[in-house]
Amino acid sequence: MLALSSSAVNFVDKIKVYILNPIIGFMFAVAIVVFIYGIVEYMLGGDNEDRRKDGAKHMTWGVIGLFVMISVFGIMNVIIDFWASV
Template identity: 40%
Template sequence: MKKFVYYYLSTIPLQLAPAITIAQTIDSVLDEVESILPGIIQVLILLATVVFLLGIITYITAGGDEKKLSEGKKYMLWGIVGLFVMVAMWGIVMLIVNTFNLGGGQIPIGPGEGPINL
């Protein structure tokens, strides 16, 4: 499992390399990163969920073995911590984006005047 995680994390720069070399401006690089990022986040959430479920399965099938029980608890704990951190960071980012109107759209400029479209 650890080898798979290290292998996947080590290939992320290789996945971004074609986008960076073909890109002409920083905007196109950011667009490429923005298009890849949701997929990476989904994989990380899936991985944390799998770790949590692996912990549950290990805990249930331990059969009274203290070593397997503690291993299952450890997997469950780290799966929950991973999910919590990812969801909390997503919530903080959305709070900042919505608070400072960074999501694009329209800027209200005052009464009687129409908004400026971005």
């Protein structure tokens, strides 16, 4: 059975806390900004159908980005917790 030393677990935890979590948080913020930009573009589009379509696309990609970031965060935590407990 493979067992990680406490220093390896500590190293992996520091990578998670200081590198991966901020990157995921930043990407989450980008997805929220894209979504909000899409809402604003859609609302200000008025009668311009092309602007409304672009706004809807931005909202869709913002939601997809949010879903991906939440999924990545969850999968990353499951993998790290699994390897830390081995």
